[in-house]
Amino acid sequence: MSFINYLSREINCKIVYYGPGLCGKTTNLQYIYNKTNPEAKGKMISLATETERTLFFDFLPLALGEIRGFKTRFHLYTVPGQVFYDASRKLILKGVDGVVFVADSQIARMEANLESMENLRTNLAEQGYSLDKLPHVIQYNKRDMPSVAPVEELRSLLNPNGMPDFGAIATTGDGVFDTLKAVAKLVLTELKRGGAGG
Amino acid sequence: MTNPQMVMYEEEFNQIQTIVDRVVREANAQVVFIIDKNGQLIAAAGETDQLDTTSLASLTAGNIAATGGIAKLLRENEFSTQFHEGERANIHIQLVGNRVILVVIFDNKTSLGLVRLRVKKASEELNSIFEALLSKVQDPQQSTPFAEITDDDIDNLFND
Numbered sequence: 521m522s523f524i525n526y527l528s529r530e531i532n533c534k535i536v537y538y539g540p541g542l543c544g545k546t547t548n549l550q551y552i553y554n555k556t557n558p559e560a561k562g563k564m565i566s567l568a569t570e571t572e573r574t575l576f577f578d579f580l581p582l583a584l585g586e587i588r589g590f591k592t593r594f595h596l597y598t599v600p601g602q603v604f605y606d607a608s609r610k611l612i613l614k615g616v617d618g619v620v621f622v623a624d625s626q627i628a629r630m631e632a633n634l635e636s637m638e639n640l641r642t643n644l645a646e647q648g649y650s651l652d653k654l655p656h657v658i659q660y661n662k663r664d665m666p667s668v669a670p671v672e673e674l675r676s677l678l679n680p681n682g683m684p685d686f687g688a689i690a691t692t693g694d695g696v697f698d699t700l701k702a703v704a705k706l707v708l709t710e711l712k713r714g715g716a717g718g
Numbered sequence: 719m720t721n722p723q724m725v726m727y728e729e730e731f732n733q734i735q736t737i738v739d740r741v742v743r744e745a746n747a748q749v750v751f752i753i754d755k756n757g758q759l760i761a762a763a764g765e766t767d768q769l770d771t772t773s774l775a776s777l778t779a780g781n782i783a784a785t786g787g788i789a790k791l792l793r794e795n796e797f798s799t800q801f802h803e804g805e806r807a808n809i810h811i812q813l814v815g816n817r818v819i820l821v822v823i824f825d826n827k828t829s830l831g832l833v834r835l836r837v838k839k840a841s842e843e844l845n846s847i848f849e850a851l852l853s854k855v856q857d858p859q860q861s862t863p864f865a866e867i868t869d870d871d872i873d874n875l876f877n878d
Contacts, residue, residue: 579777614783615756712867
């Protein structure tokens, strides 16, 4: 649910990075944080365990620029990827305007990807959203790892709707901003059409 | 979609800001702010210069969401009030109309009782403002400024 403020002429949107545990959601946000001008970003908040696994969420506010006199601000959130944090994941999806699904390209994580995608669909449906109608993009992360599945294979399994998708190496930043720009664009296009979610 | 879009117009914003300013004064609070349940800051008053209100808004909303999740598990509708007591600062968090969150940060210059009293009165007023705002937003006659945005406008935003 975006928030349009006519007074301060601002538009705020919420983007959630979703995906299986250790797929690189937090790494995406950290890279964006490190590479963004100080005036365009707020503080990055990570609610993590002592072993640096996301416990509740990471949060990064980002200003992207102006459209027709309206400042566009995006609030980026990650969910905790570990299966047993499902209750927290549901909470973070509330009011979402766009989703980045971060898949782990490693063959060994294929099942975890599929499970997480299914979990995303279920959790969205519980709140009356449909993934098919919600702006979303897919990122195939960890392309630099030794045993990765071909992008075509990942695409056929995880992106049946043909949404924008990107290979990425979040640790070096490859594909990180392409992914963000694509989802931001979809969210704004959806706003222009006057709808959001499903 | 399930949640209607949150839109803020000048008229309602001024009404809300008046209430928030008044709570700062009457409760003798340091900071008062209002956020929506998704963590977007709507209005703030008091000594906000020293505070990262964006982060506070997001964390408070997360806190309310987590508490709401606990309530659900206990088959409670909602725990609508939270209070955290610190050594120097205290924070009172009130869910208003299950839609927005009224946050009051205060020190020992005032008391929890006074804060509660002022929050209760403000909540009722805020609730009716947001009800009115919501029906205004749902009015199909209201157009969004984004209908006029072109694909080029969006593309331009991403030209480095």
